[in-house]
Amino acid sequence: MAKSETMVNIPTSRFTGLLRRYREFSLIARDPVLFMSLLFSGIFITVFVVVPLFRTISGGFFNAEGAFDLTYFGRYFDDYFGPGMRRAFFDTMTMGLLAATGGSLVGFIFAYALVRCRIPGQKVIHWLALLPTVSPPFALSLAMILLFGRNGVITRRVLGITYVQGMNDIYGMDGLVIVQTITFFSVSYLILRAMLERLNPAMEEAAASLGASRFHIFFTITLPLLIPGIAGSFLLLFVESLADLGNPLFIAGNRTVLSAQIFLAVIGEYDYQKASALSLVLIIPTLVIFLVQRYYVNRRAYISVTGKPSGSQVVEKSPVIRWGFNIVAYLICGFIIMLYATIIYGSFSSAWGVDFTPTLRHWQMTVTRGVEAILDTTFLSALATPFAAILGMVVAWLVVRKNFSGKEVLDFTSNLGGAVPGTILGIGFVMTFNKPSIALAIGVYGLLALFFAQVVGKNARERLIILALATAAGVGLAQVPSITIYTVIGLLYFVLAGILAGTKQGRTRVIIAAVIGIYVMSNNWAGAITAPIATLSRSMERGFWSNAIFQLSDHIKVLIQPPPSLLAIALVFAGILLTLGIRHRGLRVGSGVIALLIPCTLSFMEVPFSLVGGAYIILAAYMVRSLPASVRAGVASLQQIDPSIEEASNILGADAQYTFRKVTLPLILPALLSGLIFSFTRHMTSLSAIIFLVSARWRIVAASILSEWEQGGVSIASAYSTVIIILVLAAIGILSLVTNRVFRGRGGVDLSIGL
Amino acid sequence: MYLSLKNISKIFPPRGGVSEVTAVNEVSLEIERGELVTLLGPSGCGKTTTLRMIAGFEFPTTGQIILDGVEINEQPPHKREMSMVFQSYAIFPHLNVNENIAYGLNVRHLPRPEITERVNRVLDLVHLDGYGDRAPNQLSGGQQQRVALARALVMEPKVLLMDEPLSNLDAKLREEMRTEIRRIQKTLNITSVYVTHDQIEAMTLSDKIVVMNEGIIEQIGTPTEIYQYPKSRFVAGFIGRANFIGGKVLNQNHNQMTAEIFGQVITLSGLQNTFSPGQRITLIVRPEMIDIYKSGGGFPGIIRRAVYLGNVIEYEVEIGGELVTAAETDPTKMVLYPEGETVTVNFSETTIQVLPANG
Numbered sequence A: 001m002a003k004s005e006t007m008v009n010i011p012t013s014r015f016t017g018l019l020r021r022y023r024e025f026s027l028i029a030r031d032p033v034l035f036m037s038l039l040f041s042g043i044f045i046t047v048f049v050v051v052p053l054f055r056t057i058s059g060g061f062f063n064a065e066g067a068f069d070l071t072y073f074g075r076y077f078d079d080y081f082g083p084g085m086r087r088a089f090f091d092t093m094t095m096g097l098l099a100a101t102g103g104s105l106v107g108f109i110f111a112y113a114l115v116r117c118r119i120p121g122q123k124v125i126h127w128l129a130l131l132p133t134v135s136p137p138f139a140l141s142l143a144m145i146l147l148f149g150r151n152g153v154i155t156r157r158v159l160g161i162t163y164v165q166g167m168n169d170i171y172g173m174d175g176l177v178i179v180q181t182i183t184f185f186s187v188s189y190l191i192l193r194a195m196l197e198r199l200n201p202a203m204e205e206a207a208a209s210l211g212a213s214r215f216h217i218f219f220t221i222t223l224p225l226l227i228p229g230i231a232g233s234f235l236l237l238f239v240e241s242l243a244d245l246g247n248p249l250f251i252a253g254n255r256t257v258l259s260a261q262i263f264l265a266v267i268g269e270y271d272y273q274k275a276s277a278l279s280l281v282l283i284i285p286t287l288v289i290f291l292v293q294r295y296y297v298n299r300r301a302y303i304s305v306t307g308k309p310s311g312s313q314v315v316e317k318s319p320v321i322r323w324g325f326n327i328v329a330y331l332i333c334g335f336i337i338m339l340y341a342t343i344i345y346g347s348f349s350s351a352w353g354v355d356f357t358p359t360l361r362h363w364q365m366t367v368t369r370g371v372e373a374i375l376d377t378t379f380l381s382a383l384a385t386p387f388a389a390i391l392g393m394v395v396a397w398l399v400v401r402k403n404f405s406g407k408e409v410l411d412f413t414s415n416l417g418g419a420v421p422g423t424i425l426g427i428g429f430v431m432t433f434n435k436p437s438i439a440l441a442i443g444v445y446g447l448l449a450l451f452f453a454q455v456v457g458k459n460a461r462e463r464l465i466i467l468a469l470a471t472a473a474g475v476g477l478a479q480v481p482s483i484t485i486y487t488v489i490g491l492l493y494f495v496l497a498g499i500l501a502g503t504k505q506g507r508t509r510v511i512i513a514a515v516i517g518i519y520v521m522s523n524n525w526a527g528a529i530t531a532p533i534a535t536l537s538r539s540m541e542r543g544f545w546s547n548a549i550f551q552l553s554d555h556i557k558v559l560i561q562p563p564p565s566l567l568a569i570a571l572v573f574a575g576i577l578l579t580l581g582i583r584h585r586g587l588r589v590g591s592g593v594i595a596l597l598i599p600c601t602l603s604f605m606e607v608p609f610s611l612v613g614g615a616y617i618i619l620a621a622y623m624v625r626s627l628p629a630s631v632r633a634g635v636a637s638l639q640q641i642d643p644s645i646e647e648a649s650n651i652l653g654a655d656a657q658y659t660f661r662k663v664t665l666p667l668i669l670p671a672l673l674s675g676l677i678f679s680f681t682r683h684m685t686s687l688s689a690i691i692f693l694v695s696a697r698w699r700i701v702a703a704s705i706l707s708e709w710e711q712g713g714v715s716i717a718s719a720y721s722t723v724i725i726i727l728v729l730a731a732i733g734i735l736s737l738v739t740n741r742v743f744r745g746r747g748g749v750d751l752s753i754g755l
Numbered sequence B: 001m002y003l004s005l006k007n008i009s010k011i012f013p014p015r016g017g018v019s020e021v022t023a024v025n026e027v028s029l030e031i032e033r034g035e036l037v038t039l040l041g042p043s044g045c046g047k048t049t050t051l052r053m054i055a056g057f058e059f060p061t062t063g064q065i066i067l068d069g070v071e072i073n074e075q076p077p078h079k080r081e082m083s084m085v086f087q088s089y090a091i092f093p094h095l096n097v098n099e100n101i102a103y104g105l106n107v108r109h110l111p112r113p114e115i116t117e118r119v120n121r122v123l124d125l126v127h128l129d130g131y132g133d134r135a136p137n138q139l140s141g142g143q144q145q146r147v148a149l150a151r152a153l154v155m156e157p158k159v160l161l162m163d164e165p166l167s168n169l170d171a172k173l174r175e176e177m178r179t180e181i182r183r184i185q186k187t188l189n190i191t192s193v194y195v196t197h198d199q200i201e202a203m204t205l206s207d208k209i210v211v212m213n214e215g216i217i218e219q220i221g222t223p224t225e226i227y228q229y230p231k232s233r234f235v236a237g238f239i240g241r242a243n244f245i246g247g248k249v250l251n252q253n254h255n256q257m258t259a260e261i262f263g264q265v266i267t268l269s270g271l272q273n274t275f276s277p278g279q280r281i282t283l284i285v286r287p288e289m290i291d292i293y294k295s296g297g298g299f300p301g302i303i304r305r306a307v308y309l310g311n312v313i314e315y316e317v318e319i320g321g322e323l324v325t326a327a328e329t330d331p332t333k334m335v336l337y338p339e340g341e342t343v344t345v346n347f348s349e350t351t352i353q354v355l356p357a358n359g
């Protein structure tokens, strides 16, 4: 039978391509869970990553009046500002190059010592190498200054060096590079360690059997195979170093680098145009490297090193080399221990550099005056953690398992928020959410409403009715200035619950509607709920407990008073759950209108998305920062699960949501827990992304450390740092314990997964 | 018809540098209730894609899928009430055997006692009673395969889909499971679609075989039809072995034909197609249809290779400059002609299939 007879030419014009897109869209719409996850992650990433970054990047080109203006870029080329600007730029690059070189080198020494040199005390060395990843941003600079600064224990007490202006102090490029090397080498260590472990020893053995010398083998076999890893870690460290804000602020001395320039432009001059222009200069190398990493290095790394860690490892035979590596690693470990010991002791010493007698004075200050910042940081970090980890898993699931147009974009942008320097994101947040344009609210609501109508309505007419009625009523209601609006909305949910109950739509829906009603209403009662707590705190003697209890009332308010524009997003999804699949037509349309009207009202109340100064903008910044790591953890674990396992569940009658709960989730739980730990750590220790977002009501420990230090309170700064380290370690300990319980030893949590 | 595919095509859109792939091209297929139909074809011919469209995991680019009179194109997999046995088994690693099998019943919220009862019955059916509490990693490959089958069967699906369910098993177990699957399928009278690229599996299992190649259906028929009356060179070559001998039509009278091959005239009967005189044709001759004699009437040939395989002797015979494979299976004639021997060759003319020369 000739093939040409049966082969029917299927037209593949542009039109059918579009048609297929539409078919794809309506297919996705038929799977509400998929659609919801897609839409939710899409909206989150657009609102909190894409828009802010766009604002930062474009902000440098427009002055306060909105006119096109290149002043700040021009400054690089004029004679007055030019030399200083250019010097800062070259200093930034020098810092990045040196720190990346140093960090990769130290990382390699640790990796080699641990994998090939059988260094005694493997476990301890491993954890010490990871310790810098859990420390607050300034901690190591602070320790360096305490040790080697103008009043440093070692420089002044031990060595008796007296400070000479501009000659011999730790401030400047040298100190900065040392601190950054120690701060960032952990990443390099993990990458290179993984690579070394995966190197197939057979290759080196084969070379040895051919009579090659050890050096020859190292330089012709081992090193070339490690090149992708070394290049990867170098680039990563370079970016981290450029993005670093904490250390340059502390220890750069009379040198300025871009991140600090940006910080000063915002904090010192309130000049967002300048900050944006500088951000663009900083983001270009970062983005280039991010792209190179993503599309070149990662691919190369995949090709040259394949397979699982091989069981047997080559052990370094020459004792000179072996102990050379081991001793250097021990020395660096000693240094790390010394730095941390200094921070801890610094918090107890009466007056560092002058009087080292231990005292609890600083701690008393820290836990009374500082309790607000500590509790706020912990509360916000913890609150953002599950959301970040879950969002990460959802994005990973979409990226690994689902096929849809724009997947590449989702993958890329979800990583972007964590990859760009935090300062840039922070500026974007302020610019976007300070006086937000109504277009943002319209865009978000429009998308959600279309989605809602598409899923709930059964045909074009129903969809149109739902959209038109709900939007009209919602926008109208939003114009009525009323302090009791939440009570009204809550009552609407009760009405909905009543309707659902009256028409027997299932008990779950009724309960959900009622619970949402109560929750929304409680927004108006927040004062009533929290007032007694606040009163209680005032009645107590001023101190830790009174402050802590007062904070509690604030935290409760955060939980029950989300910004209306964010609440609206959540309520659209809740509305779908409530009205999806109602059989009766009138009922479906009616409850659809109510369920959409409410989010519509909330979307356009007050000034939508004006989040600056509140807690939620900090939460969002945290989530954006830790999202990439959770996504990566999720992707790694999903890729190991045979996709037909999910399909098996699907064809056995389970929908996407049931499948995710009963099959996917249990299988990715270890990754989820790693994501939780990593996210929490990242939140607790982040500085650059949120430094511009803190307000009088919401303080962050990192900001407190900075201000204490500026006022000379090094001991209190040390105490704050210690608190963060302890809290993070405690969280890691608790979660590890939980996972060890849950998994009874099989497949524990891999801390390195997010790095 | 219980399950019909009407002009189903699947075109995967271009993605990531790979251009558009037409995996399935205008496939039409009818399956009756209780039938076991096999999709058979070489790797990459679109079997899995077809199966996945029936399951609902892939959405057909064109065409209709009709189950029991209802178009189900747009139904998601979980609404189709089908079951599938995956090549990788896809057993839930975090659930034990009982929980695995009960999974679908739990989704349906059946009462506990009924679930237990049905699980036990199906465990019995696949000879796995007593294994209910095992974790999947404590099972052998064959046992895992049976769990996968049990999990699908317990749902009493409208259609049971199997994608190369035996390909991960060793030869002996495969043979055993083959008969087992057929037995269970017959007992429960489940409409089934079975994907394989193993022709023996297809021959032993199927009511009907669908031979696919490069996304199109080459032939649909019972195992006997497919073997005896292949409609294309591809089918003849894929199912069993065949010699393709070129010839020319002299004359055709209904299902009788005289044709010229190797310069001699030969009479063929039982033809299914009509040809015009002078047309070039291809004769499909199975090795076992060829008889070799020391002398007598027939085509003169020379033995070029002879292999003694115990129950068969295989020859390569040169006739008119062409090499033809012959298999001697008649034990009474088990004489081994040495290589280089001149012989005469006869075809059992009634069973020869004739195709147009380009077919």
Ligand SMILES: Nc1ncnc2c1ncn2[C@@H]1O[C@H](COP(=O)(O)OP(=O)(O)OP(=O)(O)O)[C@@H](O)[C@H]1O
Pocket: B012, B021, B022, B023, B041, B042, B043, B044, B045, B046, B047, B048, B049, B050, B197
């Ligand atoms: N998701 C996909 N995207 C693009 N092309 C695909 C996809 N799935 C399958 N194909 C292509 O479609 C064709 C048919 O694939 P299919 O898996 O159906 O083959 P098969 O007959 O099951 O082969 P095998 O016996 O190897 O399993 C192949 O060329 C394959 O590369």
Ligand SMILES: [Mg+2]
Pocket: B047, B048, B049
């Ligand atoms: Mg296949």
